Each structure stands twice: as structure tokens, then as C-alpha cells.
Amino acid sequence: MQVASVIVDVAAMQTDKEFDYIVPEKWEGLIQPGMRVVVPFGPRKIQGFVTALKNKSNVKRLKSIIEPMDLLPVLNQELLELADWLTETTLCFKISAYQAMLPAAMKAKYEKVFQIRETAEPMDDKLASLFNRNGELAWEAAAKAGLLNSLRQEVKENRAELVYKVKSRDRKKSIRMIGLALSDEDLGGHLDALPANARKQKDVLHYLAASGSPLLSAKEVMEQTDTSNSTLKSLLEKGFIVERYQEVYRDPYENRQFKKTEPLPLTNQQQEAIAPILGSIEDVRHETFLLYGVTGSGKTEIYLQSIQRVLEKGKEAIVLVPEISLTPQMVHRFKGRFGDDVAVLHSGLSTGEKYDEWRKIQRKEVKVVVGARSAVFAPFENLGIVIIDEEHETSYKQEENPRYHARETAIKRAEFYQCPVILGSATPSLESFARAQKGVYHLLTLPNRMNNQQLPEVEIVDMREELRHGNRSMFSRALFEKLTDRLEKGEQTVLFLNRRGHSSFIMCRDCGYVAGCPHCDISLTYHRHSHRMKCHYCGFEEPVPSRCPECNSDHIRYFGTGTQKVEDELGKLLPHARVVRMDVDTTSRKGAHEKLLQQFAEGKADILLGTQMIAKGLDFPNITLVGVLSADTMLHIPDFRSAEKTFQLLTQVSGRAGRHQLQGEVVIQTYTPEHYSIQLAGKQDYDQFYKEEMMMRKLGNYPPFYYLALVTVSHEDVMIASGVTEKITQYIQARLSDEAIILGPVASPIARINDRYRYQCLIKYKREPKLNEILKTVMEHYTKQQGDKSLQVAVDVNPFIMM
DNA sequence: AGCACGCCGACT
DNA sequence: GTCGGCGTGCTC
Numbered sequence: 093m094q095v096a097s098v099i100v101d102v103a104a105m106q107t108d109k110e111f112d113y114i115v116p117e118k119w120e121g122l123i124q125p126g127m128r129v130v131v132p133f134g135p136r137k138i139q140g141f142v143t144a145l146k147n148k149s150n151v152k153r154l155k156s157i158i159e160p161m162d163l164l165p166v167l168n169q170e171l172l173e174l175a176d177w178l179t180e181t182t183l184c185f186k187i188s189a190y191q192a193m194l195p196a197a198m199k200a201k202y203e204k205v206f207q208i209r210e211t212a213e214p215m216d217d218k219l220a221s222l223f224n225r226n227g228e229l230a231w232e233a234a235a236k237a238g239l240l241n242s243l244r245q246e247v248k249e250n251r252a253e254l255v256y257k258v259k260s261r262d263r264k265k266s267i268r269m270i271g272l273a274l275s276d277e278d279l280g281g282h283l284d285a286l287p288a289n290a291r292k293q294k295d296v297l298h299y300l301a302a303s304g305s306p307l308l309s310a311k312e313v314m315e316q317t318d319t320s321n322s323t324l325k326s327l328l329e330k331g332f333i334v335e336r337y338q339e340v341y342r343d344p345y346e347n348r349q350f351k352k353t354e355p356l357p358l359t360n361q362q363q364e365a366i367a368p369i370l371g372s373i374e375d376v377r378h379e380t381f382l383l384y385g386v387t388g389s390g391k392t393e394i395y396l397q398s399i400q401r402v403l404e405k406g407k408e409a410i411v412l413v414p415e416i417s418l419t420p421q422m423v424h425r426f427k428g429r430f431g432d433d434v435a436v437l438h439s440g441l442s443t444g445e446k447y448d449e450w451r452k453i454q455r456k457e458v459k460v461v462v463g464a465r466s467a468v469f470a471p472f473e474n475l476g477i478v479i480i481d482e483e484h485e486t487s488y489k490q491e492e493n494p495r496y497h498a499r500e501t502a503i504k505r506a507e508f509y510q511c512p513v514i515l516g517s518a519t520p521s522l523e524s525f526a527r528a529q530k531g532v533y534h535l536l537t538l539p540n541r542m543n544n545q546q547l548p549e550v551e552i553v554d555m556r557e558e559l560r561h562g563n564r565s566m567f568s569r570a571l572f573e574k575l576t577d578r579l580e581k582g583e584q585t586v587l588f589l590n591r592r593g594h595s596s597f598i599m600c601r602d603c604g605y606v607a608g609c610p611h612c613d614i615s616l617t618y619h620r621h622s623h624r625m626k627c628h629y630c631g632f633e634e635p636v637p638s639r640c641p642e643c644n645s646d647h648i649r650y651f652g653t654g655t656q657k658v659e660d661e662l663g664k665l666l667p668h669a670r671v672v673r674m675d676v677d678t679t680s681r682k683g684a685h686e687k688l689l690q691q692f693a694e695g696k697a698d699i700l701l702g703t704q705m706i707a708k709g710l711d712f713p714n715i716t717l718v719g720v721l722s723a724d725t726m727l728h729i730p731d732f733r734s735a736e737k738t739f740q741l742l743t744q745v746s747g748r749a750g751r752h753q754l755q756g757e758v759v760i761q762t763y764t765p766e767h768y769s770i771q772l773a774g775k776q777d778y779d780q781f782y783k784e785e786m787m788m789r790k791l792g793n794y795p796p797f798y799y800l801a802l803v804t805v806s807h808e809d810v811m812i813a814s815g816v817t818e819k820i821t822q823y824i825q826a827r828l829s830d831e832a833i834i835l836g837p838v839a840s841p842i843a844r845i846n847d848r849y850r851y852q853c854l855i856k857y858k859r860e861p862k863l864n865e866i867l868k869t870v871m872e873h874y875t876k877q878q879g880d881k882s883l884q885v886a887v888d889v890n891p892f893i894m895m
Numbered sequence: 896a897g898c899a900c901g902c903c904g905a906c907t
Numbered sequence: 908g909t910c911g912g913c914g915t916g917c918t919c
Contacts, residue, residue: 100918154919
């Protein structure tokens with residue numbers, strides 16, 4: 093007897109373990125570890141993942157697997173083991189780890205349906221009429237109609253049954269193909285056999301015969317011969333033609349042409365940088381490289397040529413980019429060099445498109461994957477390199493379970509395959525640069541821009557000074573002057589603003605009342621489209637009050653500056669300027685992002701105005717001015733990384749200017765010009781920033797000097813939330829070494845979300861081998877024993893967001 | 896997470 | 908008497 097260990101699709105602490113099932117004899121040899129199966133679980137039917145096969149079990153009453161959902165494993169042995177590692181390091185459920193590795197289309201959908209029993213005596217007509225043609229009635233529909241009781245009775249009396257269905261959404265797309273069922277010699281005779289008025293049918297047969305190919309798309313044949321499906325149907329019935337369904341991939345880049353590119357000659361500094369990488373590929377040796385190169389120093393060419401070498405070895409490559417729809421130029425470069433060998437995985441694709449790209453990888457039809465964070469799980473089996481571009485980006489950390497970091501995951505996989513990892517950045521994260529300094533990573537440096545272009549000249553403008561001179565506009569005099577100058581010269585400008593919407597919040601000028609969310613401790617954000625205020629955390633929204641709810645004054649004012657407001661302002665000040673605005677609101681539609689960029693690239697706009705998303709990857713020759721409207725918005729958020737993020741962002745945005753022949757200029761507007769992150773971003777001095785920031789981190793006992801773990805407790809009742817956090821803090825404190833620093837319990841920076849109070853405890857530590865075990869115990873204790881449904885305890889190991 | 900089972904309050 | 912509330916415990 094063969095027994096399969098199965099992880100079931102129930103994300104809960106109590107079910108986060110292997111359940112044993114008998115493998116039915118007919119499927120012995122077929123069912124393998126890494127396959128999805130349908131299993132009975134209590135009264136239901138659910139999806140599960142086979143993790144192992146064995147020949148006996150300690151469980152007395154075993155049930156059998158109902159059916160396999162795959163013909164081949166969807167997770168190979170390496171990925172199964174990687175999931176174990178993910179589970180242990182991020183403290184997530186195993187099922188969550190598996191699901192993170194697979195495209196969303198493979199997540200099971202469940203349906204509960206009442207079915208009429210054919211064999212039994214007919215049920216009441218009125219009730220029976222509610223069932224559909226197939227004799228089915230959805231459980232949910234029945235519940236809505238208040239029929240559950242009568243249906244329960246029907247089930248009891250065997251006139252109906254309740255059926256649990258497991259559906260996979262991994263639909264393949266196929267197209268209908270038709271072809272001649274006859275040989276050429278036979279054709280003549282058969283044509284004669286057709287009645288004289290069957291003109292259309294003859295046309296089709298002639299067309300098929302003339303084409304010479306065994307199968308043609310039915311759609312195409314109908315179009316070309318001007319016939320309809322009924323013609324094909326009669327031919328099929330007569331057996332003159334055959335039809336086949338052929339799987340096709342949904343190709344999001346189908347109609348795009350990619351110009352083939354050849355490897356470019358490398359500069360001396362590029363050659364020096366690439367040599368150790370090629371060495372590591374050659375020796376089949378794992379090593380992590382930190383490729384530190386200023387913007388425009390030619391990192392991408394190094395990626396491309398490293399991949400080239402990997403492909404020559406018959407191996408595969410993964411390239412991670414922050415959020416790929418944001419950098420269509422990047423996709424173009426990879427598709428241009430490696431053509432059809434490239435699959436692309438990013439959030440802009442539909443579920444079906446992602447699934448198809450994933451299958452291309454699984455079926456080994458591609459060798460290179462370019463994608464966002466989750467592409468790190470691409471099911472390659474002969475991985476030769478992993479490249480993480482813009483290594484410092486925080487989007488590489490997933491903020492929901494499993495809370496993994498793509499960088500650590502990539503390194504883990506690369507260790508398994510003994511292949512290199514390249515982390516590329518112009519502004520490496522402090523963690524990575526510190527590791528490079530310690531020799532954990534191999535540091536490679538590209539200090540100069542290609543062709544030795546100058547870095548842009550940066551001017552830092554003190555906005556307080558502007559105010560003192562009576563300038564209350566959002567543009568400093570310097571920026572405005574340069575902006576008009578560019579308009580005259582016909583050169584392009586990028587304006588960067590780190591905030592979306594119109595104004596960030598609404599305040600009464602008389603009493604200082606700020607509109608806040610009634611369910612969360614955060615102010616509401618004003619959206620001009622709808623003229624409403626929205627909460628970005630729980631989705632609450634309400635119209636803008638015309639009078640202050642506190643003091644009844646009508647001096648309601650919008651504070652903060654959003655992209656919409658800047659656009660309006662530009663329209664007033666420079667009515668002739670053509671502005672393209674890019675933010676979440678204008679790019680949410682599919683393909684909108686590329687369209688807007690295209691518009692700008694073709695010179696149909698003078699000014700590109702946008703948020704974060706324009707900071708990366710833009711490379712247009714005509715941009716000679718970059719304006720940062722308010723550099724400090726990020727600086728004041730309560731996060732130990734805020735200075736680092738500010739520096740990185742400013743450096744990145746500045747890098748957009750003057751990448752080609754024309755010299756670039758940057759204007760940074762700020763209310764805190766003396767801050768080191770702004771000063772050093774202005775000088776583009778990463779090395780100095782690294783030194784200063786490392787000092788701050790050392791003083792604050794923050795990474796990279798300490799590791800962090802964050803426990804967040806939430807409950808409807810403040811007292812319970814704080815009380816439980818207090819207990820947890822004590823429990824942890826008692827079990828860690830003296831070296832560990834424990835902060836808490838304190839209220840979270842956002843003390844309430846969705847009417848739940850939030851408390852947290854932050855653990856700073858250097859080496860605590862027992863920590864994960866302790867945290868696991870805490871989670872187990874508070875999910876099981878308390879039984880308080882409202883209590884939530886979440887653990888984030890190496891958190892990036894402290895909220 | 897679901898779902899059944901089971902044990903108490905208010906009703907046709 | 909029964910319907911239905913949700914506390915408790917299990918799912919191979």
C-alpha cells in the first residue's frame with residue numbers, strides 16, 4: 093500500500109502539518125511529491141500538496157486521495173525543500189509557502205452545490221424549479237433564498253445531495269484547428285459526391301487542399317473562404333475534415349516587435365566587474381556579488397552578458413526587477429537580446445497570462461525569466477544565475493505571508509544550484525553594502541558613467557527661504573526659471589512628487605481639526621476625482637464636509653500637495669506646457685503606463701509629472717531637468733530606514749537627467765536642506781552617506797548591526813491588545829540572551845486599523861538561535877489556547893515596514 | 896478555515 | 908416539545 097503525506101489547503105495553525113492518505117492503486121506510480129491532489133478532509137473535499145510517499149502510516153483510519161490535479165509535479169524537490177526553509181525562517185504555514193511559489197491560477201476554488209438525485213423520487217416541483225439544467229443549485233444561492241432548511245430535509249430524504257467541488261482555475265487557452273481527413277487522391281471523388289449546391293463546402297475543401305498544411309486555424313479558414321461554422325459542421329459530420337484543439341499561450345507581448353540586439357563591447361571597468369562573475373559561472377560555485385554602479389554605468393550590459401554565458405552552459409537565469417510594468421524598457425532589453433527565450437512575470441499580467449508564462453518555464457520552453465519578486469520561484473531545474481536589479485528596493489520584501497525577502501530566497505536557491513547571484517544597485521541597501529564590506533558578498537564597482545558623462549549638477553533649494561521671500565508657490569524661483577528655460581529650448585523635464593491624490597489631508601484653519609478615519613488612527617486622504625476623502629488602510633470614505641464638524645467654521649483647507657494639484661498649478665502657470673501625469677490614478681488601466689511613457693518618449697509632452705513610479709528605469713535622451721518638489725515627505729515617517737529611503741530615491745530621480753549627450757540639472761526642493769541624506773544625495777556621494785548612516789544605525793542599534801523581529805498584536809479591546817503584548821514581551825524577554833534588546837509593548841505607529849487596536853514589541857538581536865522557536869510558541873499559544881477570535885498575533889522576521 | 900456536534904434560551 | 912444561538916474540537 094502506498095501512502096502520501098499531504099499538506100492541505102487550509103491556512104491555520106492546527107492544520108499546518110502533514111495528513112496521510114492512501115494512494116489508490118490505479119494512481120500508484122503516477123502520484124508524485126510536488127503534485128496537487130484532491131483529498132477528503134472532514135466532510136469536505138479540498139486541494140492538497142503531496143510532500144512525500146511512503147509505504148505505511150501511523151494513522152489508523154486512512155482515507156484515500158480522490159484524484160490528482162496534475163500529471164506532473166508542479167513543485168520539484170528543490171522547491172519543496174525551499175518551502176520548508178521559507179516556513180522556518182518566516183514562520184508561515186507550509187501551504188502559504190507553496191502557494192507563494194505558484195501562479196495564482198493554481199490556487200483552488202471551492203464550490204458547494206446541491207445536486208438532485210436522479211434515482212430518487214422527484215422532489216417538490218417548486219423546489220426543483222430552482223435547480224439549473226444540470227440539476228444543480230449553488231449553496232450560496234440557496235442560503236440567500238433561505239432554503240437551507242428545506243434542502244437539508246431533501247438531503248436527509250435522499251432526494252438531493254450536497255457536493256463539494258474543487259476547481260482549479262488553470263484554464264489553458266486553446267484554439268480550434270481543422271484539416272483534411274482525406275488524402276489528395278481521394279479528394280476528387282469526394283468532391284464529386286457533394287451535391288452541386290454545396291458550393292461553400294467545396295470552397296473549404298479546396299482551400300484546405302491548396303494550403304498544403306495538415307491543420308489550419310478554423311477561424312482563419314472561415315475568414316478566408318467566407319464561410320461560417322455551419323459549413324464546417326457539415327463537413328465534419330461527413331467525415332471530410334477533422335478538428336483538433338491546440339493549446340496556445342496568451343502572449344502579452346504578441347504584437348510587439350523586439351529589435352534584436354548584439355552584445356556591446358564592454359568598457360574596461362565593465363570587464364573588470366564581469367570577470368569574477370564569469371569565473372563563478374565557470375567554476376559552478378555559489379557566490380553573491382554586489383554590483384555597485386552609479387546610474388548609467390552599464391549594469392544591464394553586465395547582466396546580459398553574464399546571462400549569455402549561463403545560457404551557453406545550457407543553464408537558466410532569473411532576473412528580478414522591482415515592479416516590471418514600471419520598466420518596459422528593461423523588458424525590451426532582455427527580449428531584444430534573448431528573444432523568445434524570455435518569459436516575463438509581472439503584476440500587470442492577467443491571471444491566465446501569468447499562468448501561461450509559468451508553464452513556458454515549467455515546460456522548459458524558455459531559459460530566462462524577467463519578473464517581480466515572486467519570479468524568484470520560477471520552476472527552473474538547472475539554474476545558472478539570479479540577478480536582482482535595484483537590490484535596495486523594499487518591494488523585494490513581501491508584506492504578507494509568507495513574509496519573505498527575494499534577496500535571501502535567491503541566495504538560498506543559488507546555494508542549491510551552486511551558481512552566482514548578482515545584486516545590482518547605484519544605492520545599495522546598507523545591509524548589503526555592509527555585507528560586501530565584510531566580504532560576505534563580493535563587491536564589484538562601476539564608479540563611472542558610460543562614456544564618462546558627467547553626473548548631473550544638483551541644486552538644493554531651501555523652501556523656507558522661498559517663503560521668506562514671499563514665494564508661496566510650490567515651485568521655487570530656481571526651479572520655475574529652469575522649467576521655463578527648458579520649455580523654450582524644447583527639452584524635457586521630469587517633476588517628481590512623492591504623494592498621490594490631490595492633497596494629503598483636510599484641516600480646519602480655525603480650530604485645527606483634521607479629518608480622520610473613524611475606524612483607524614490615521615487622517616483621511618482627499619481625492620479630487622470623487623471629491624471625497626478616503627482611508628488608505630480600511631477603505632472608509634466620506635464626502636468632504638463644507639463646514640468643520642468641530643467648530644462649524646467654513647475655513648476648510650486642503651493641505652499637502654498631490655500630483656493632481658501640481659498639474660492644475662502647471663496649467664495655470666505654464667498653460668502652453670504639455671504635461672503627462674503618472675501616478676496610481678492615471679496608470680491603473682492595463683497598458684496605460686507604457687502608453688504615457690511612449691507619449692513622453694515621442695516628445696509629445698514637455699513635462700513628465702509623477703510619483704515613485706517614475707524614479708526608476710526612465711532613460712530618455714531629451715531629459716535635461718529633474719525637479720523634486722518636496723524631498724522631505726519621506727524623511728519624517730517614523731522608520732529607521734527613512735533617511736536611507738530618501739537618499740536612494742533622490743539619487744535615483746536625479747539619475748534620470750542628462751543620461752545622454754545633453755548635460756542634466758537637478759533641483760531638489762526641501763524644508764530641511766541641512767539633513768545629511770539630502771545633502772549627500774545632492775552630491776551623489778553614496779560612500780559618505782553609507783558612513784554617516786552606519787553611524788546612526790550603530791547608535792540606534794538597528795540593522796545591519798542588529799537583526800529585527802516585530803510582533804504585532806491586535807484586538808478590538810485596547811486593554812486586551814496591550815495586556816497580551818505585555819505578556820508576550822515578558823515571555824520573550826525571559827528567554828533571550830542579555831544581548832537582545834526588546835522594545836515594547838508600545839502602540840503601533842498606526843495605533844488602530846479597522847477598529848482594532850494595535851500594539852507591538854520589537855526585538856533587536858544579534859544571535860538568538862532559539863528565537864524562531866520562541867516566536868512560534870507564542871503564535872501557537874495565542875491562536876489555539878486563547879480561542880479569542882478577535883485576537884491576532886502576527887510576527888514579521890526582518891520587517892521592512894514598522895507600521 | 897470550515898464544519899459538526901452539543902448544550903442552553905425563546906418560540907411555532 | 909423544537910429551532911437556532913455560538914462555544915469546542917477535529918480534520919489523515
